[in-house]
Ligand code: DOR
């Protein structure tokens with residue numbers, strides 16, 4: 487195996503030092519390291535972070551390989567600084583059996599760009615009627631620990647309770663897409679002043695908040711772990727704050743787009759801004775940012791949702807919800823949080839790795855630790871050109887925006903997947 491000496495690099499914002507990688511692990515961290523056999527990567531001006539971990543990625547394979555594949559999504563992830571992603575179950579067929587989750591896991595290994603950890607569906611076909619074979623998915627080679635019907639809410643409270651009870655045996659997690667379907671029928675965007683003006687059916691904040699409130703009570707009752715996907719409202723933050731204060735085993739994520747964009751984007755009628763949950767108000771954005779800093783929201787997760795051109799470049803009402811996220815997440819975090827490297831490492835690497843139980847990920851570079859890390863140039867600014875993205879889809883809401891930060895290199899178990907900002911496979 488190869489060795490790399492990253493010279494003069496700031497590890498998570500600290501004073502510059504050298505990092506030596508050998509045989510897949512960090513061999514040493516310290517100033518003036520000497521390793522004649524190693525390939526030198528000049529880290530001057532760069533920040534080394536533990537490789538980013540995304541708890542919420544849609545890779546679209548099997549079924550919609552025109553929009554993304556495990557390989558293309560893995561490449562997008564590596565270019566975004568990620569070393570591990572959790573692949574959501576709303577594929578076709580749905581990842582609701584040991585066979586499908588093993589297929590996704592194997593495709594991830596073959597691509598070899600990031601660790602792909604499949605998420606299993608909670609219910610058969612995401613239909614919300616019968617529990618999927620959670621135990622078989624947990625026991626499979628993919629070792630599934632997170633289950634989610636994401637894209638759909640597990641709306642039936644009895645089913646949600648049973649799912650929480652089932653996964654308790656192996657300390658699994660139910661990741662809920664919190665959306666009371668009876669309150670969002672026909673919804674096109676956030677319900678509020680802008681939706682009223684545009685005459686579009688609204689998606690009320692309470693549709694999210696009501697499910698989170700119910701689910702924290704169910705998780706508390708059962709004693710199981712609940713994870714709340716893409717929290718988008720100030721009211722949800724308050725429900726989570728109270729639940730955490732009571733000691734409920736709940737974690738929560740926020741997406742980069744909900745930290746940056748508001749429902750006023752819908753005024754353009756450009757479906758690139760259509761997403762589920764919808765973009766909310768400036769007050770919600772402010773509450774989400776504060777909650778992320780405070781820790782009421784534990785992590786940033788991308789909800790990377792690639793869609794083919796025909797599913798996105800059409801009338802708003804017919805467009806699929808979702809936005810690309812993997813290749814821009816770190817830049818948005820830097821824009822929103824500033825160079826708070828320890829906070830960024832905590833919310834985008836250490837905590838998501840811990841929640842998902844991904845061994846060897848989310849660890850700061852230190853001797854003996856698997857060399858999963860990313861190098862960021864915080865001074866660089868780049869203009870997002872959709873055609874230059876590695877994703878097979880083009881639905882980024884940041885097209886032609888100039889964003890701070892650039893991923894220079896990503897290492898997966900000591901081997902670069904990205905160098906000089908370019909993917910190596
Ligand atoms: O906007 C979204 N897109 N939200 C989801 O929950 C699902 C996702 C998708 O699969 O496209």
Ligand code: ZN
Pocket residue numbers: 636637663715716762789
């Ligand atoms: Zn989602």
